[in-house]
Amino acid sequence: MTALPTLVMDPFSIKLDLEEGVMHDAKNHLVRCASDMRGYYVDKAALEELIAEGNDPVHYEVFETPVPQAYGHLMYCVSRLHPGKVGDEFFMTKGHYHSIVGTAEVYLCLRGEGYMLMKTSEGRCKSEPMSRGKMVYVPPCWAHRSINTGREPLVSFCVYPAEAGHNYGDIAQEGFPRRIFERKGQCVIE
Ligand code: F6R
Ligand code: ZN
Numbered sequence: 001m002t003a004l005p006t007l008v009m010d011p012f013s014i015k016l017d018l019e020e021g022v023m024h025d026a027k028n029h030l031v032r033c034a035s036d037m038r039g040y041y042v043d044k045a046a047l048e049e050l051i052a053e054g055n056d057p058v059h060y061e062v063f064e065t066p067v068p069q070a071y072g073h074l075m076y077c078v079s080r081l082h083p084g085k086v087g088d089e090f091f092m093t094k095g096h097y098h099s100i101v102g103t104a105e106v107y108l109c110l111r112g113e114g115y116m117l118m119k120t121s122e123g124r125c126k127s128e129p130m131s132r133g134k135m136v137y138v139p140p141c142w143a144h145r146s147i148n149t150g151r152e153p154l155v156s157f158c159v160y161p162a163e164a165g166h167n168y169g170d171i172a173q174e175g176f177p178r179r180i181f182e183r184k185g186q187c188v189i190e
Helices: 044-053 169-174
Strands: 028-033 058-064 074-081 105-111 113-119 125-131 135-138 143-148 154-161 180-183 186-189
Touching (some): 143 154
Antiparallel strands (some): 028 058, 105 135, 105 154, 113 125
């Protein structure tokens, strides 16, 4: 059997710190700060205050050591979303569809408390609670965003087809039909 050139590579392993929720020696470390989140929260003034007064705090990080973005490979990463709120709204990731929309993703939560919020382009919306040991299956065609409702980082190990790609534009325009707030000390999905 002759393997496609994109499939020819040697096996490797990676060390994760499951307590801290980081990937050691990750080749890519993407950091999103509060100022990267303009346009995503209801309370725009609260976000500007956070940026000004909190010295533009880190919102979330993604650690990855890439594999070829080709059919047959699996991409994997650690997503680490810090705790906090913008006004009453809990910190969240931007969220995206996959560019190849028919590709799924598995999130295994390693630490923290929160939700995975998912929606289709037809407007269906679902949420799944996340906590250590919980696996969330994001089916093909569902945009997905994680939300940290706890007091420590919400950390997940994610795996998806390496060719999937990320489409941020559509969900940035559409938004998610639901948001998660803290109201009178309670976590509320509205
Ligand atoms: C990859 C994936 C996650 C997110 C990460 C950051 O397909 O879903 O690794 O990329 O949680 O969220 P976004 O990409 O929405 O900024
Ligand atoms: Zn994804």
